[in-house]
Amino acid sequence: MTTATTSPAETGKAPEKAHARSPLAALGGQNLSLIGALVVVLGLFGALNENYLSWSNIQVIAEAATITGLLAVVQTVVIICGGLDISVGSQAGLASVVSAMAFTSAGSDPYLGMGAALVIGVLVGIVNGVAIVYGRVNPTIATLAGLAAYKGVAQLVSDGRAQGYVLNDPVFVFLGRGKVAGLPVMIWILIAVAVAVHVMLRYTDIGRNLYAIGGNDTAARLAGININKYLVAVYALIGVVAAVAGILLTARTGSGQPVSGSEGLELKAITAAALGGCALKGGKGGVGGTLLAVALLGALENGLTVQGINTFWQNVAQGALLVTAVVIQQRRNGERAVGLPH
Amino acid sequence: MTTPGTRPPTPTAPGTGVAVENVVKRFGAVQALGGVTLTFPPGQVTALMGENGAGKSTLLKILTGDHQPTEGRVLLDGAPVSFASPQDARKAGIRIIPQEPEIIPHVSVAENVYAGSLPRKAGRRLDRAELRRRIHADLTRLGFEKVIDPDQIGSELTPAQRQLVEILRALTGDAKVIAFDEPTSSLAENEAEALFALIGRLRAQGIAIIYVSHRMKEIFRLADRIAVLRDGASAGVLDAAHTTEGEVVRMMVGRDLSSLFVRQDVARDEVVLELDGVTTDDVTDISLRVRAGEVVALAGLMGAGRSELGLALAGDRPLRSGRITLDGRPLRLRSPKDAIGAGIGLAPEERKAQALFLQRSIRDNTSLVSLERLRRMRFVRSGQEKAVAQDFSDRLRVRTPSIEHEVRKLSGGNQQKVVLARWLLRRPKVLILDEPTRGIDIGAKAEIYRIIADLARDGVALLVISSELPEVLGLADRVVVMQNGRITGELDRTEATEESILNLAMADDLAPLDAAPAPAADRPRTDSAHGGPR
Numbered sequence: 001m002t003t004a005t006t007s008p009a010e011t012g013k014a015p016e017k018a019h020a021r022s023p024l025a026a027l028g029g030q031n032l033s034l035i036g037a038l039v040v041v042l043g044l045f046g047a048l049n050e051n052y053l054s055w056s057n058i059q060v061i062a063e064a065a066t067i068t069g070l071l072a073v074v075q076t077v078v079i080i081c082g083g084l085d086i087s088v089g090s091q092a093g094l095a096s097v098v099s100a101m102a103f104t105s106a107g108s109d110p111y112l113g114m115g116a117a118l119v120i121g122v123l124v125g126i127v128n129g130v131a132i133v134y135g136r137v138n139p140t141i142a143t144l145a146g147l148a149a150y151k152g153v154a155q156l157v158s159d160g161r162a163q164g165y166v167l168n169d170p171v172f173v174f175l176g177r178g179k180v181a182g183l184p185v186m187i188w189i190l191i192a193v194a195v196a197v198h199v200m201l202r203y204t205d206i207g208r209n210l211y212a213i214g215g216n217d218t219a220a221r222l223a224g225i226n227i228n229k230y231l232v233a234v235y236a237l238i239g240v241v242a243a244v245a246g247i248l249l250t251a252r253t254g255s256g257q258p259v260s261g262s263e264g265l266e267l268k269a270i271t272a273a274a275l276g277g278c279a280l281k282g283g284k285g286g287v288g289g290t291l292l293a294v295a296l297l298g299a300l301e302n303g304l305t306v307q308g309i310n311t312f313w314q315n316v317a318q319g320a321l322l323v324t325a326v327v328i329q330q331r332r333n334g335e336r337a338v339g340l341p342h
Numbered sequence: 343m344t345t346p347g348t349r350p351p352t353p354t355a356p357g358t359g360v361a362v363e364n365v366v367k368r369f370g371a372v373q374a375l376g377g378v379t380l381t382f383p384p385g386q387v388t389a390l391m392g393e394n395g396a397g398k399s400t401l402l403k404i405l406t407g408d409h410q411p412t413e414g415r416v417l418l419d420g421a422p423v424s425f426a427s428p429q430d431a432r433k434a435g436i437r438i439i440p441q442e443p444e445i446i447p448h449v450s451v452a453e454n455v456y457a458g459s460l461p462r463k464a465g466r467r468l469d470r471a472e473l474r475r476r477i478h479a480d481l482t483r484l485g486f487e488k489v490i491d492p493d494q495i496g497s498e499l500t501p502a503q504r505q506l507v508e509i510l511r512a513l514t515g516d517a518k519v520i521a522f523d524e525p526t527s528s529l530a531e532n533e534a535e536a537l538f539a540l541i542g543r544l545r546a547q548g549i550a551i552i553y554v555s556h557r558m559k560e561i562f563r564l565a566d567r568i569a570v571l572r573d574g575a576s577a578g579v580l581d582a583a584h585t586t587e588g589e590v591v592r593m594m595v596g597r598d599l600s601s602l603f604v605r606q607d608v609a610r611d612e613v614v615l616e617l618d619g620v621t622t623d624d625v626t627d628i629s630l631r632v633r634a635g636e637v638v639a640l641a642g643l644m645g646a647g648r649s650e651l652g653l654a655l656a657g658d659r660p661l662r663s664g665r666i667t668l669d670g671r672p673l674r675l676r677s678p679k680d681a682i683g684a685g686i687g688l689a690p691e692e693r694k695a696q697a698l699f700l701q702r703s704i705r706d707n708t709s710l711v712s713l714e715r716l717r718r719m720r721f722v723r724s725g726q727e728k729a730v731a732q733d734f735s736d737r738l739r740v741r742t743p744s745i746e747h748e749v750r751k752l753s754g755g756n757q758q759k760v761v762l763a764r765w766l767l768r769r770p771k772v773l774i775l776d777e778p779t780r781g782i783d784i785g786a787k788a789e790i791y792r793i794i795a796d797l798a799r800d801g802v803a804l805l806v807i808s809s810e811l812p813e814v815l816g817l818a819d820r821v822v823v824m825q826n827g828r829i830t831g832e833l834d835r836t837e838a839t840e841e842s843i844l845n846l847a848m849a850d851d852l853a854p855l856d857a858a859p860a861p862a863a864d865r866p867r868t869d870s871a872h873g874g875p876r
Contacts, residue, residue: 205717205720205722208713212699212702212710218696221677222656222688222697224679283699
């Protein structure tokens with residue numbers, strides 16, 4: 001790296017550097033330990049039950065993890081910029097109900113149903129963002145309020161029951177049950193969203209600015225980043241992706257589900273992001289780690305179910321995992337054990 | 343009421359106050375104090391003066407147990423003492439009243455005063471009757487009963503009352519020595535008056551008082567003795583009754599400039615930045631101009647409003663009135679984004695808190711404000727980004743094995759160079775450097791001075807905020823001095839000396855203070871301090 005253009009800010013040509021980092025180093029220690037844990041989980045349940053590692057069960061795991069995965073990917077984005085969204089599950093539930101009901105009342109037009117859900121998603125996201133940014137509400141509190149309120153709205157419009165029936169429509173059937181190149185459509189959607197978010201975080205100036213906002217908001221502001229605009233946009237993005245998750249929920253179950261199917265997804269999403277290496281105070285994390293954590297959680301959940309372990313215990317395991325992930329993070333950061341953490 | 347209302351003004355115990363003997367304090371390789379011997383006798387107010395960095399804070403911290411001396415000893419009433427912690431010093435009777443005392447917001451003054459040793463009934467319940475009895479007894483004994491209401495809630499207290507609570511904490515703990523660290527910086531005039539009256543009373547009670555302040559008028563009103571520190575050593579002790587402001591200032595300065603500075607004359611005629619009557623919440627009526635290639639230093643004491651002015655120019659503080667013109671065009675800065683777009687850069691005072699992303703690489707930190715020039719569509723052209731970041735990192739001699747290293751792993755000087763690299767890459771027309779060399783070693787300082795000189799040669803208009811006078815004198819083509827949010831003078835390079843700058847920086851504009859009527863010490867205070875005529 002000795003050559004350097006002599007004129008300072010010349011932005012014309014610069015020598016491309018071949019950067020050959022070893023693939024292991026590129027993965028990072030956090031991801032390696034996740035892969036290790038995943039191998040252990042797969043090996044353990046595979047040894048206990050021969051069907052666990054069958055291709056059909058792996059597809060079951062993947063499909064079950066898709067909706068969590070979508071929410072975890074966008075949760076990663078908001079955590080990177082120092083926020084949090086615990087209303088994602090309720091947002092997905094609301095979108096699910098809206099998609100099914102709009103579909104029905106529009107005379108079985110699937111695109112109208114999905115469009116309505118996406119619009120609601122954007123609106124709900126903007127409401128979250130505006131409350132946080134301009135209302136100066138702590139993100140946890142604002143979205144805790146959203147968690148309750150959006151669930152309530154979903155129950156109000158649906159009367160608290162599953163609404164509509166969409167499995168007479170080929171588009172919904174394709175989304176929920178279809179396959180492309182041997183993989184379920186739902187998985188393709190997750191891959192598409194994850195790749196798009198990954199590219200945004202990793203290779204665009206938008207991503208740089210999001211990391212900057214979460215890393216040091218004062219410095220980000222003084223570096224000319226419009227923090228407010230970015231945060232509202234991030235919450236709107238969450239709304240859209242949560243709406244996609246809600247639509248998939250409708251397509252999977254055949255009808256709009258106000259609560260069942262979406263409740264508790266926020267916990268899974270946040271757990272996956274934290275396990276995947278997102279620093280909960282912002283500035284750090286990535287899609288890769290989150291997806292690995294989603295896979296780990298999915299494999300664990302499925303394995304426990306296959307082994308016939310009570311779902312209540314699964315909740316306990318999930319809560320314990322979230323706290324453990326954060327404890328490990330704080331240890332690594334050398335956080336001192338005095339007073340309340342930030 | 344068992345205790346008598348007043349006490350004869352005699353010391354509680356015959357003592358000789360507190361003294362330091364040949365105290366040396368080193369932080370690593372840096373020597374903050376180099377053999378200081380000073381006495382603070384009881385019943386007297388000793389003012390402790392010196393420039394920023396002369397060692398005043400270090401000395402106070404040694405006296406109050408925050409630091410331990412590397413060599414030498416502290417004597418209390420003639421006996422050597424050694425404090426492992428501020429608690430130790432407090433127990434021995436040495437108290438410091440900080441500028442902003444810790445006040446528990448939701449409890450009463452009485453509970454604040456006795457926090458940590460509240461009277462209890464069985465079962466750890468607060469004994470309110472005993473608390474009330476005790477606070478009234480103490481207030482009466484100390485003559486404070488009309489000054490503060492013990493039932494007032496912590497969060498409602500004014501800065502002056504907060505200090506009063508801290509003073510009460512000190513006095514109820516039988517303090518022998520009380521140190522005030524710039525106590526009036528957050529006080530309004532009438533509050534300051536009340537404080538002065540109180541200090542007079544403490545002195546009459548035989549307490550040794552250490553008073554740190556930059557305000558000459560206050561010093562000459564209050565102090566019996568003036569101890570001056572310079573470069574970590576005692577420059578002498580003056581009898582306040584027989585000295586002058588000029589003599590004190592002379593004693594505070596008077597050292598030769600180092601040869602760290604690159605002297606050059608590259609200022610051109612065209613004015614790049616012009617401020618006309620700029621007023622914000624913190625500064626008033628600031629007018630100045632900076633030409634291309636010119637280095638203008640903003641001098642003044644801490645709290646003079648210089649950093650706030652820098653933030654206003656960087657678009658981070660709204661203007662109340664006035665005008666900022668860049669290259670002859672008036673600017674409207676609603677955010678830092680506007681300022682950067684117009685060509686104004688700021689390397690802020692607190693580089694870790696305000697400028698750097700410690701978890702990110704040198705490359706990311708360098709390119710952040712220039713990303714719009716380094717992207718195609720919205721994709722960062724990483725090859726080009728790496729090349730320019732490497733180039734600037736090399737030119738500024740950032741000592742790191744790779745530009746992919748996290749910034750938090752760098753030393754302070756190298757971190758500052760990364761901040762500078764960010765702006766060099768951006769090429770602003772105006773660059774504001776707030777304390778560019780604070781906390782970095784001498785070698786890195788010299789390098790940063792060289793970078794500043796290079797920038798000036800390239801025609802950048804530079805505004806350097808610095809509290810280090812040798813730096814101001816070494817760098818500046820012109821020195822603008824501020825105090826209390828206003829410009830108190832402007833000195834050409836030929837006129838600027840440490841003495842002339844200090845005189846302007848301390849030109850006390852508390853003029854009405856002398857003419858003020860009898861202090862309002864024993865009247866309940868009213869909040870009339872703000873918005874009064876200046």
